[in-house]
Every structure is written in C-alpha cells, then in structure tokens.
Amino acid sequence: MLRAAAKIPRRGCLYRYKSSVATTIEDPASALSAEIKRLRHIRNVGVFAHVDAGKTTVTERMLALAGIVHRAGSVDEGNTVTDWLPAERERGITIQSAAISFQWDWHNNRKGDDYEANDSVSISLIDNPGHVDFSVEVNRTVAVLDGAVLVVDAVAGVQAQTETVWRAMTRPSLNNHNPVEHTVERQDHAHEPLPCLAMVNKMDKEGCHFGSAIASLRQKLPGANPIPIQIPLFRSSSTNKAGIFPYGVVAASANDDAAGGGLSGEFVGLVDLVHMRAVLWPESSNVSQVENCVPQTIQLLQPVTHAAVDPDCQVTQQALSARSNLIELLADCDEEIAELFLAEQEPDNATLRMALRRATLSRKALPVVTGAALRGKGIEPLLDAIADLLPSPLDRLPPALVCLEQGQNSSEKPGSITVGHPLHPQVLAFAFKVVHMKGRGGSGDGRVVFARVYSGELRERDCLRVLSPPSPGERTVVPRIERIGSMLELAGGRFDRLESGVCRSGEVCALVGLKSVVTGDTILMGPEKGNKKQQKKNNSLICLAGVAAPKPVLKVRLETDSTEQQTALLDALSLLTVEDPSLVVEEVESSTLLGGLGELHIDVTLDRLRREFGINVRAGSPSVSYRETIIDDMETAGLCNFDKTIGGTRMQAAVHLLLEPTWGDESEDESACMLLFEPIVAVSDRAKTYLGLDLESSDEDLMLRSELFKSVVQGCQGAMRRGPLSSYSMVNLKCTVLNIEAEEGLSSLQAMPGSLRAASANAVATVLSENRSLCTVLEPTMSIEVSLPNDYVGTVLSDLSSRRGNVADILVGETGTNRVASKALVRGEVPLVGILGYSNSLRSLTGGEGAFTAEYKGHSPTSISL
Template sequence: MTRKLRNIGIIAHVDAGKTTLTERILFNTGRIHRVGDVHDGNTETDHHALEKKHGITISSAAVSCEWQGIEITIIDTPGHVDFTIEVERSLRVLDGAVAAFSAVAGVEPQSETVWRQADRFHVPRIAFINKMDQMGADFGRTVAMIGERLGARPLVLQLPLGAEGAFQGVVDLVAMQALVWDGPVPVVSAVPEAMLDEAVMARARLVEALAEDDEAVLEAWAGGGEVEAALLRAAIRRGCVAGRFTPVLCGSAYRNAGVQPLLDAICAYAPAPEDRPAVEGTDPGSGASQTRQPSADAPFSALVSKVVASRYGALAIVRVYSGRIAPGDAVCLSDTGRSERVGRALRVQAGSETEVAEAVAGDVVALVGLKSARAGMTLSDPRHPIVLSGFVVPDPVISVAIEPKARGDQDRFRRALDTLARSDPSLRVSTEAETGRTVVAGMGELHLQICVETLKEDFGVEAVIGAPQVAYRAVASRRAEVDHTLRKQNGGTGLFARVKLAVAPRAGDEAGLLFRDATVGGAVPKDFVPSVERGIAAAMTDGGPYGWPVLGLEATLLDGAFHAKDSSGPAFEMAAREAFRIAFADSEPVLLEPLMRVTVTVPADYLGAVIGDLQRRRGLVAETVAGAAAHEVVAMVPLGELFGYVGALRSMSQGRGSFHMVFERYAPLPKALWDRAG
C-alpha cells in the first residue's frame, strides 16, 4: 500500500469558513473550475436545498481531489452544535483534520467542542487561522487561545504578512521565504526587511520546539549550523502524526490566500491511513480483543459512518479499515450476525456518485444493497467477523409532537421519519402510548426545524409540530426497597415471580443502570436474573415522574422466590418492572432539566441588558471576557428558558449580538416548576 491517500475533515465553529475553505481547495486542485459562495448557495459541499436556504452546513459531505500526486478525501462538517453528530461520526472514520479558526473571533465555543471530539478519537490536526484579511484579525491572540483554551501545543509554521486590509500573504518559517498573493498563484520572494527580525526569532522558536521533540533536529541544532528545511518537515510530520503538536498556518480562504500552502501541509504532515494504529475491535462470538492492520491484504473490516437516501436506495457511507470490498461480495453485519451482499460501490462527490470496481483499506465509499445497515455498525468478512467501536450518540434535549398536515400522508410520513432517524441517530422518533402522538426529539430547535423542512423538501410531506418541550430526566434521591410478588392464574400455567429490590442513586451522578445480584441460596434462579435486569432497564425508559426516563440508577436484587411450574423469564421481567415503579416512587425522585452552556457575544453597550436577561432566565453567569470589538458572556442557563432567545437577543442588541449554546449537564428542576414537565 502506498502513502498516496489522505482522509481529512474540516472542523470548526459555525462561520469560521469551513465550506469556503473546502471550496477553495477544490478550485486549487482543479476539482471544480468555478468557485461557489456560501451566500449564493452554490458551493460544492452545501448542495442540499436546505443548506442553500439557511446558508449553513447541515450534513457532512465528502469530496475528493488530488494535489501533488496525493488523493485527498475531504469531509466538510457542520459547525452548528445541533448537528454535532455529523462531526462525531466523521471524526470516527477520518485519519486527520484541519481545524479552522477565525482570526477575528479566535477559539469559539463549538471549536472547543469539536476539538474535544477529535481528542477522543486521537485524530491529528493542522490548524488554519482563517479570515486574516478581516477587521480585528489577530494571529498571535488566536495562537495563544489554541494553547490556552484547547490545551494544545501549537507549532507556528507561518507568520501573516500584514493583517486586516493590509494582509498580503504569509512568511513560511520552514523555508524562510515570503508568499504574496496578487492572483491565483502566490509570488515567492525573500522575507521583507521589515519582518526579517521577527521571522528569524519565530523560526528559532520553531527549531527549538522541534529540537525538544525530535532527536534528528536536536542533533542538527546542537551542532550550531542552519537546520535544513527538509529536516524540519520530516520532524513536523512525525510530531503531527503522533499528535504531539499542532502545526499552525494562516490565510484568507475567501481571497484564496494561504490555501495552496495548506494543501502542501496536508500532503506533507497529515497522516496517511497506514500511519494510523491498527484498528481495535472484539470477536462477536468470544468477546476477545482483535486488531486489523490498515492493509488491503488483511481480512475486510469497515465501519458505517452514516446511511443516507439516494436514487440508488439507501447508501451506507463506510470507512474501509482493512481488506477490500467489491460489488457482489458478502459482508457480515457484525453487530447482528446477519450477512448481506453489496450491490454497488460508489465514490461520493458531495451530491453525486461514481461507481468504483473495488474499495480497499483507507477508502471512504458508499455501499448499496445493505438493507439492515445502521450508523455505527461494523461490516466485516463473514469468515473473520469483528466488531469495531462506534461513536457516541448524544441524548436529545428537546422534543416536539409532530403529525402530517394531511391525513392521507400518514404512511408516507411514518416512512419518511424512519428514513430520517436511520440517517441521523441523534434524531429519536417515538409514539406516546397514551395518546398515540408521534414525538421527535433532537439536539435543539434548529435540528427539529430542519427535520420538518426535510420532510417537505425530500419526501413531499408537510408536517405540523407542537410547542417544543424540554427532554427532562429523573433520578432517585434516596435508597428505597420493595418486596413485590407477581401472581396470576387463569387456568393452566400461570405467572409467578417474587423480587425484593433496592434502588438508590448512582455514585457520582453517573448515567445508566448499575445492577447487582445479591441473592443467595438460589432464591432467584440464575437463568431468571438477567430477566430481572431487563425488566428494570425497560421500566427506566419511562419510569420517572410524568413518564420521563430515569437517567441513572443503582438497583440491587436482594431476594426473591419462584415456582417450579409458573415461574419464567417473562414473569420475572414483569415483576421487576412493577417492583421498580413502586420502589422508584418511594425514592423521592427528582426531576432534572438540561443545563446549557451559553456563550453570548455582544458589544459592550448591551452587556448589562444581556446579563440581566440571562439572570431572569435562571441563568448563572460564569464569566465575562472583554474583546477588542465585543464582550463574551458565558452562563449556565436551563434549556427551558431559552426558547425564542434568538429573537430576544436580536431585540436587546439591535441585531448585533450572537450566541452559541451546548449541553453542559443535567441539574435539578425546582419543585415549583415541575408542572412544566407534566
């Protein structure tokens, strides 16, 4: 396998210029011949009608291009927090990422979120400080924020040549030359005299930082001579691939300045698939650990990143980690054990596809014909099954009741929602048992708005929704016990099960069920104990006050009894459900509400009004940070108090304020407000 492939994601806060940067990359590599604009709705990656309408990236889009003989697959990810699942699953299948930052705003809240996601998957990054031509651009401040806010180790490879309206290009510290853009191709020249001292000092810091990290550079540096550019590039690559530091470049994607050196850096420093560690997984039969080397000769394994609808039917977008796959091959859906046959393999180019004869380790392709595939599933060779770790799907924080406008659309409406939920795991669809209403839950108001608009745009189904409702959770506040017996006899074999159960809060407010079996002497046969656990887990889904899910619980089976003829797994499961409801009601349950970390950026003139309004919304202001052009207010605010905040902030700040929010944690809902959850 050759080192001729790079799988790269573009990650950033909304409006940092990800899509514009992707568009310029495609233009410079000859993939497109006319540059689109986000505001005009004609970019290559924001191809969906709703992305053009809203001017934002909603769904991650993959495109391919070539630079210096290296094929680059780029995934342009959304910057809005409501679509964070798109970033999560993209980073899971990528080898590297370009993190874009606005030189004006610096490290913004969603930048921190996506950086942490990349940390979790150990994805090496290159930083690109964008918008150097805009008013208020500050390269040094942004580099400092990358180190302070993200805990990263920025390695500056370029200095900006001018700033704001005077921005002309960059000084390449590795080659010690200036690159000036007065057209599509930069003019290479000597470092301007006025910047020479600054550049010499910056290069010395670069060499010193690399000498601390790399023995080859240390040896050359200790010798006292000039350290060659080739030696520095090799060291930068080794450190970047290992994740020890983050190379930093700069430019203006909109003016196409700095994009070509960024492409050079992707080819020179970003990891190829074979630079990444062997992918780890488990044997679905034995549970034993397994690994797959990133080689086309290893047994086939791949992870499904997402499933999308297309003219071919459902497309499973997969990252091939090992082996090879071709149309007609059988694959095992390792999570379920089912085998299905691949109909077609396609190379995805944003909104279009091209058939390929084969995909090998390192490729990101779409497979047709896998009817049971879901996002996060593993595909593998049926003779060598493996289950790879997937990605974290965040719990929804907001829900609405939804129904089709026309009664005759009910079947199409349900099928369309099922398709959307299959494509987007963070969108949950359920039916209320009491009312029969369909409820969709998601990550925010925009997420649900896009869901409704997609139903109309893609499926021709108009839907109406109710008022948004917060997704509350419940926890126990104290230990409670119950001794419950299920006894039903209607002739013939009956139902009998006795369970003595204790429920208590989980230590450290952890989520999920922690179940313990403390029975002795076979009071509950071992075959029935898993049924008790299943019954409790099922009851937790709607066992809190007003039917809200229980967030976390410790449950202990203390004792029980069984009947030789009338006891069964279903009987113990039913008894456990009933026992849980009695015990949980006696545990003095507490309702929890989602608490959001809200960051408001607003001019100083409106700071007092914004802080006062946040406090009226039960918000707790954590900090205020003064910036050159605006102040930043960080506060913890209950989600239920933030509906309609966009309009309120616009009114308070005469349209000059903006805000971003992300889920922080659950917090107790005051008892006086419990009627909101009913």
C-alpha cells in the same frame, strides 16, 4: 478520484506500521511495495470548525486549486460544492457532512526537496457541520478519518463548537470505538485520536489577531500544543524599507500582544518558517478565479550559505525570530531536534519538516498555519501541510474489533499484520453515513452508503456480509447478505459513477444497491467458493463497535392533514432516522413525536419533509426532554415482598435492593451538569447463588443463558423508566439486587420467571416512592456564547438572569485598538427551556446586532416545579 489497482498478494516480511518512515520489506520491487507507496500518498482528512469560521470556504478554495471546480463557490451565493442541500444553501450553513476526493501536487517536493518521488497525494476531504445540532455528523466522520484540519476565526479565536469538535477528535474513548473485553487483539488496536493541523482563518477581517488566536488554542483546547509554522504578512502604513519586499510589507508575530500579533492593514501573505520563504498573493477583484490568485514566492535565505538575503529587512528579522521559537518549541516534542538545539546546530528544512510530522502524528504538537480563504490566500500552503504532516492510512493503528463468536481468537501469527490493517487482504469496511437519493440506490428508496475500507478491496457486484454491532446482552445478529450494485465517486453533492468500480484499502467510497445497511454497520466479504480454509477465515464474525448517537434534548408533536399523509410521514421519518441516528421518532397516543438535538435540527428536518417528500407537516411547540435521578442512596427495608394471584396463579417473590447515584462524585455542586447514562442493574453474588447461577459467568452471558437473571434485570429496568416525581425516565443511578427469596423456593421462580420480574419492579417502585425527597428532576442545560455590542451587555445579562442563566465570563471589547472594539462576549449556562426562541429575543434586545451559539452541556437538577 479513487484509483483502481490489482489485488495485492500476501508475500514478503510484513511488520506492523506505526510510522511510514520505518518499513521493512523483503522484496522492494514487489507489488507490495507499490501498494505501500499508494497508501503513503493517501490523506483522509476532515475539516472542523465553529459555525462561520470559514471551513466550507476553505474546502471550496481547495477544490478550485485542485481543479475540481473552475471557480471557487461562495457560501453567501449558495453555490458551493459541499453544501448541496437546498436548506444548506439558503441558510448558509453546513448541515450534512460531504465528502470529495482530489489529487494535489505536493509543492514542497516538486523541486526535489528530499522527496522527488512524492509529487502528488490523493486527498479524501470531508466538510463537517459546525452547528452543535448536527454533532452526530462530526462523531461518525471522526471515526473514519486519519487526520483533521481545525479552522479558527482570527478574531474570535477558539469558540464553543471548536471545543466540542476538539473533544470529538481527542476523547479517550478512542473515537467511535469503545474498547471491549473481547477484541481480536489488544485494546491498543482501537482508533487513536486524530492528529490535527490548525488554520487561523479570516486574517483579512478587521480586528484579527494571530497571536491571540494561538493563545486561545493553547488555553481552551486540552492537550493542544500549538506551534506556529507560519506568520502572517500585512501591507502596513508604517515606513518600511522596501528591500526584497514591496513597500510597506511587514510581518506579524505569533505572540499574544497587540504590537506583534495584531498588526493593522491589508493581509497580503505569509512566511513559511520551515522553508524560510515568503508567499505573497496579489489583490484581485475576482478572487474566485484561481488564475487571478497566483502567489509570488520570495526566498529569505541564501540557498547554500543560509545567510539572510536582506539582513535589514523587518520580515526577515521577524521570520528568523519566529523560526528560532519554532525550533525551541519543537525541541520539547522531538528528540532529534532537542539534540540539535542543545548543540546549537540549525536543522535543515527536511529534518525540521520530518520532526514536525513525527510530533503531529504523535499528537505532541498542533502545527498552526494562517490565511484568508475568502480572498484565496493561504490555502496552497495548507494543502502542502496536509501532505507533509498529516498521516496516511499506514500511520494509523487498525480499528478495534469486536469478536461475535465465543472462543474465537485471532488467527494472525505474532508479528504479522491484523485484520483492518490496510495491507491485510481480508475485507473490512465501515458504513459511516447513509443518504437517500431518488434514482440512485438500487433498494427502491435510493439508499447510498458511504464506507471507509480499512483492509482488502471492494468491487462492483461483490457479495458482502453486513453485521450490526449487538447491544449489551443481545444475541449475536445473523449477518445479512448484500450485493454491491455500483460505486459512486466522492464529489460533494454530485454523484457520478466510479469508472474503475473498485475501492481499495485506505479509501472512502459510496456504495449503491445495499438495501439494509445503516450507519455503524460492518461490511465483510460474503461467502466465497474455493479453499474451505480461507473461506472459513473470511467468514469469521468480527465487527466494529459502531457509532453512538447523542440523545435528543428537544421534542415536537407532528400532525398531518390526512391518514394518507400520516402514513407517508412515518415512511419519510423512517428514512430520515436511517440517515440521522440522532433523530428519534415515537408513536404515543395516536400522535407522532419527533426528537432532535435542538431547534435548528428540528426545523431542518421539517423543511426536508416538505421539500423532499412533499408532506405538509404541522409541528407543535417544542418540549424539553426531562429526566429524573436520585441524590443519595436508598435501600428497601429488607426484603420487599410481592404476592399476587393472577388468573388463579400465585406470583410471589421478595427482593432486597439498593439504589445509588452514579454522578455524585463528579462534582460537589449539586447544580453541576451531568451527561446522561442509562441505569445500571447489578446482581450480588448472594442473589446469584440463590438463583443457582454461575458466579464466574459475566452478566452479558447470564442475560443470554439465564431466564431468571434476565427477569430480575428487566424488572428493575422497566420500573426505572418512570420516575416517582413526574414519570420521566430515571438516569445516572445504579440498582444493586442484594438478595432474593421465594416462599416456595427456587423451583417456583423457575416455573414462573414473571413473578421475579414483577417482584423486582415492585421493589424499585416501592423504594422510590418512599424516598421521593431524595429524587430530583433533571433538565437539559446549554452552554451559551453571546456576541453583542458593548452597549447592550447589561440588558442581555438581565435577560439571561430572567431565563435562569448563570453567567461565567464576560469579555468586553476594548476601545482605541485595532481589534473589534464594539463587540463583547458573554459565556455561561442556561436551561434549554429558557432559550427556546432566543434568537428573536436577542435580535430585539440588541438592535439586530447580537448573535449566539448554544451547545448541550448536560442535564442538571432543576429548581422549578414541573
């Protein structure tokens, strides 16, 4: 639950917080100190994973341990807190990200282990979808989180969507904020990639292998440096001296070998390598009840001498070896541990824990824990690790800010905190998600806005200014004035009113009554009475960069039974596109086209139209979103003349331009996939000079101030919306206008800018039609991963070949080991059109035992005629 407190005055000596360890404050007893302490105990964390890796089960167990629910829900039973949509509970998957807040007692510090005061943390947890069709949910939650938990299947290791969410967390574009030219301060104020923990889940599953899962983290996630801070314990049939452990309990290794990391037997617990203690969970038939899963803790070392309690114990020996490996790996990431390692000194628990925290915050290490969430094992240590290792809002840099007013500079003094820092008094919040709930929102459509407050505080009845980030070349949008009706606490699908009515910096909240807010909007404090100087400062036009939604790759045609139903359909789709920016609705030829990221995405949307809005929709067959591009340079033969008389008015201009592909340098293989980018239009200095434009001005300024420049750019862009081969939109090319001339001089163009627009469009169309052989059609290509029994590999490979698939990797399950021997894994690339409806075909080919996941990889040149 979000907590309320008084507004913090600006006082004392403030320094920018890169770490919560080093802080300088003049008055430790001030309200500022209390505010810093509050912020240090906040964790905004997201749970990410591939489909069916167990992230929702992990979340549900966390809520049960925190006392939010009396018993942990089950995905199979459809009674989880965070999967609250009917479609989620029926399909057993997460479709919408769901947020919930709770308190967690910090177990590592409860007995005074260097942190007696830090006994509880407030965790705002967001459970994210694992299916690629709902990747927009991942993109916008990554933008507001401070840390992440990556859940990995102990059998499958890193899978396709695991790699996708890893890229979302660590991509160099600094989450959703694209550094732009005009920022309040330097570009390093953009959001950093997320520090992360990894959990190897499903250690109770047949064929689990802790070492292989860690090896897959190292091999498949770029920049990941997995460091195991736990090792699993199994009850094995081997003869093991009982000692301080129950008979038969042995420890696995983190190494990638069958003898160490893949022990067979019942998963019973783990060893915490930082504190050198074993945690054993009892077996219970009712694991949903937290009271039946209270673990037993066994210390492996003496408290004073640090000597082994039982030197001959296999668990102790394996734990000492794993701890030595942990220290050695950490020495490469942290200078303090490196000094102790070289001096052959053993770090104490607090030193090791703080070094792990520093390495995690700097993303030099990926701490790895283990567990079996379905059995209620391993979640308490995971929550402790979230508190110990993941960042608070003070450990993160302020977000990137876009200045919307010319000549506006930062008013902050050098060395002071900036807008967006959690200690800054000015309100800055980001609307990262919008849902519609009947009877909840004050806007008539039930709109509820989820927002992250970066600085300042929001209260019920506050008057706000809402700004949408402008598109390139677009004039600054006038701020919209809104008022908060009420606030809701974060509780998954249960939305109760927030009693305190206040959301402070570093927290996430749900706002009711905002009628026009959409995903990506920036929220600032509205006009205030009082000090004019302070009012002017608070009214400065700054905004966050927003969230970019992936473009649809699939479209279906929608039909209804009546005109009344058609009107209701358009109204419902307008609400759904506000909730999900990756949905695109087009009205063409008296019909409605719905675009999405895949078949499941479209199916879920149609299901919601029927359930929530009562609209009976008929959908046509899916159609793939094709594009066109060029494979080589093409240039007009000098000036391409356009001369027409329309309505007695002569429109004449000549344009010389060059088209260049922007994807040829990415790969020498023409069949390589490429991500799509809109065409770039540039105007040479020679053409600008002829038009009398200022060469020092940016293209963005010229688009706003010069009608001639705008006409040239829009003419080229309009012509590239229809390619020469199949009339698909052109992508991934650059159009450079080299020269412009007019028979009657510049004055004729100024009097009739439309002639310049028509001439530039004509030049693009002419050069494309004359060079059709240098054009190609692009089709969406999917990265596919098929899991199937060994006996059906040949059949599936033959089928993929008939679908124009390109198989890159085949892993056949080994027999005679403790791994899952009957399963094979096939990875490759297949055109999207080739796998429409593939689920039914795969089940038929494999006797119902095959499963696959597909992720959009990019568009690639097609070899078939369309």
